[in-house]
Amino acid sequence: xxxxxxxxxxxxxxxxxxxxxxxxxxxxxxxxxxxxxxxxxxxxxxxxxxxxxxxxxxxxxxxxxxxxxxxxxxxxxxxxxxxxxxxxxxxxxxxxxxxxxxxxxxxxxxxxxxxxxxxxxxxxxxxxxxxxxxxxxxxxxxxxxxxxxxxxxxxxxxxxxxxxxxxxxxxxxxxxxxxxxxxxxxxxxxxxxxxxxxxxxxxxxxxxxxxxxxxxxxxxxxxxxxxxxxxxxxxxxxxxxxxxxxxxxxxxxxxxxxxxxxxxxxxxxxxxxxxxxxxxxxxxxxxxxxxxxxxxxxxxxxxxxxxxxxxxxxxxxxxxxxxxxxxxxxxxxxxxxxxxxxxxxxxxxxxxxxxxxxxxxxxxxxxxxxxxxxxxxxxxxxxxxxxxxxxxxxxx
Numbered sequence: 001x002x003x004x005x006x007x008x009x010x011x012x013x014x015x016x017x018x019x020x021x022x023x024x025x026x027x028x029x030x031x032x033x034x035x036x037x038x039x040x041x042x043x044x045x046x047x048x049x050x051x052x053x054x055x056x057x058x059x060x061x062x063x064x065x066x067x068x069x070x071x072x073x074x075x076x077x078x079x080x081x082x083x084x085x086x087x088x089x090x091x092x093x094x095x096x097x098x099x100x101x102x103x104x105x106x107x108x109x110x111x112x113x114x115x116x117x118x119x120x121x122x123x124x125x126x127x128x129x130x131x132x133x134x135x136x137x138x139x140x141x142x143x144x145x146x147x148x149x150x151x152x153x154x155x156x157x158x159x160x161x162x163x164x165x166x167x168x169x170x171x172x173x174x175x176x177x178x179x180x181x182x183x184x185x186x187x188x189x190x191x192x193x194x195x196x197x198x199x200x201x202x203x204x205x206x207x208x209x210x211x212x213x214x215x216x217x218x219x220x221x222x223x224x225x226x227x228x229x230x231x232x233x234x235x236x237x238x239x240x241x242x243x244x245x246x247x248x249x250x251x252x253x254x255x256x257x258x259x260x261x262x263x264x265x266x267x268x269x270x271x272x273x274x275x276x277x278x279x280x281x282x283x284x285x286x287x288x289x290x291x292x293x294x295x296x297x298x299x300x301x302x303x304x305x306x307x308x309x310x311x312x313x314x315x316x317x318x319x320x321x322x323x324x325x326x327x328x329x330x331x332x333x334x335x336x337x338x339x340x341x342x343x344x345x346x347x348x349x350x351x352x353x354x355x356x357x358x359x360x361x362x363x364x365x366x367x368x369x370x371x372x373x374x375x376x377x378x379x380x381x382x383x384x385x386x387x388x389x390x391x392x393x394x395x396x
Contacts, residue, residue: 122343122344123343123344123347123375124280124344124347125347125351125375125376125391126280126281126282126347126348126351126355126389126390126391127282127351127354127355127386127387127388127389127391128153128155128386128387128388128389128391129384129386129387130384130385130387131384133155133387135157135158135159136155136156136157136158136393137155137156137158137161137175138153138154138155138156138387138388138391139153139154139155139156139172139175139176139179139388139394140152140153140154140233140234140236140388140389141153141154141176141180141183141194141230141233141234142229142230142231142232142233142234143183143185143188143190143191143193143194143230144190144191144193144226144230145189145190145191145275146191146276147222147226148226148273148283148308149226149229149230149233149283150190150273150281150283150390151233151283151284151388151389151390152188152190152281152389152390152391152392153387153388153389153390153391153392154179154183154391154392154393154394155391155392155393155394156175156179156394157394160396161175164178165178171202172234172235172237172238173200173201173202173207173235176195176200176234176235177195177200179394179396180194180195180196181194181195182394182396183394188392189275189277189279193230196209197211197212197214197215197217198210198211198212198215202238203242205238205239206238206239206240206241206242206261207231207235207238207240207241207242207264208241208242208243208244209231209241209242209243209244210244210245210246210248211243211244211245211246211251212246213246217253218253218254218255221255224253224255224256228241228262231264232264232265232266233284235264236264236265238264239263239264239265240261240262240263240264241261241262241264242261242262243259243262267284267291267294267297267356267359267360268284268285268286268287268291268297268356268359269284269285269287269291269297269298269300269301269352269356270282270283270284270285270301270312270352270355270356270389271283271284271285271301271304271309271310271311271312271352272309272310272311272312272348272352273308273309273310274310280348281389281390282312282348282351282352282355282389282390283309283389284355284356284359285305285309286305287300287303287305288303288305289303293360294321294323294328294356294357294360294362295321295322295323295328297356297357297359297360298321298328298330298353298356298357298364299321301313301352301353301356312348312349312352313349313352314341314345314349317332317336317349318332318333318334319331319332319333320333323362326362327362327363327364327365327382328357328360328362328363328364328365329364329365329367330353330364330365330366330367331367331368332366332367332368332369333368334368335368335369335370336366336368336369336370337370337371338369338370338371338374339370339371343375346374347374347375350366350374350377350383351386353366353383354383354384354385354386355386355389357385358385358386362385363382363383363384363385364382364383365381365382365383366379366383
């Protein structure tokens with residue numbers, strides 16, 4: 001008994017001699033310390049649930065360190081404070097976990113959308129189709145750059161047309177006279193060429209251009225050629241163009257000599273044209289070969305004159321063309337695997353076929369292709385006829 005009593009007395013003396021363990025921090029300070037503890041912060045790349053065991057262990061250690069001195073001092077108030085802190089800490093941790101999970105879900109959804117958008121944007125379309133005209137009208141115009149004419153299709157909002165033409169159904173000439181001066185030619189990298197000098201009007205289904213005494217369309221053979229090229233790409237809906245003087249009498253450019261109406265409907269094969277800035281356009285150009293028929297026009301796309309334009313057909317791709325049931329059928333000599341080529345190049349070739357055939361008012365169908373679809377096109381049936389080429393929105 002004596003030894004036990006001595007041991008008890010010695011133990012009590014030793015306990016009294018130990019420094020008292022006190023924690024004078026408020027609940028708010030403890031909460032702030034927990035928020036700043038880097039060990040409790042999770043990595044953005046890890047899923048929130050993987051941190052739960054670490055957070056629970058850290059919370060248990062902190063809670064134990066608060067409860068031990070309180071038990072030694074038998075301080076019930078401290079225990080209640082610790083329990084209160086534990087509840088608030090748990091609620092804060094749960095809230096942060098829920099927020100982190102929502103953030104992770106949101107990030108995943110956003111990442112998926114961005115990935116899908118990037119996949120869609122990898123293929124640039126150079127045509128606009130009829131079923132893509134949502135609340136807009138397509139107006140194609142021939143713009144000039146470095147002595148070359150590029151057909152650009154402006155998509156004009158229906159609301160603007162309805163406001164400017166309350167009676168409805170404006171003609172191509174009326175649309176041109178209204179908007180030609182507003183088209184952002186120079187902003188798009190083209191020359192300031194439109195509107196045409198003089199007056200444009202329609203008579204008996206023929207387009208008339210009343211030329212002023214002073215104009216620069218006949219300065220050289222190249223300016224005359226560009227003038228008629230831009231007219232063809234802008235007013236392809238008219239078969240003929242008649243030049244008239246200020247009195248209304250038929251006239252012509254001196255280099256042409258003939259004052260008869262000029263044919264506007266002249267189909268040409270399409271090629272790739274790259275501007276100095278690197279922008280790619282699909283444009284029609286004359287060929288040294290005869291292109292009187294759609295078969296000839298599509299076949300001529302393989303051959304390029306000069307070094308300004310490029311063929312839209314890869315060098316190792318060969319094909320034959322025939323007309324069947326008023327459809328131009330392009331049959332590849334070796335089965336074409338569209339995935340074996342750069343996707344934009346394949347799309348440009350397909351749309352070049354479509355645009356070339358459009359000049360002859362005919363659709364095309366591809367034959368002997370591995371895939372049944374590519375991008376927005378169903379390759380198992382005739383391809384749609386484009387409404388215009390190289391589309392861009394018109395925002396006055």
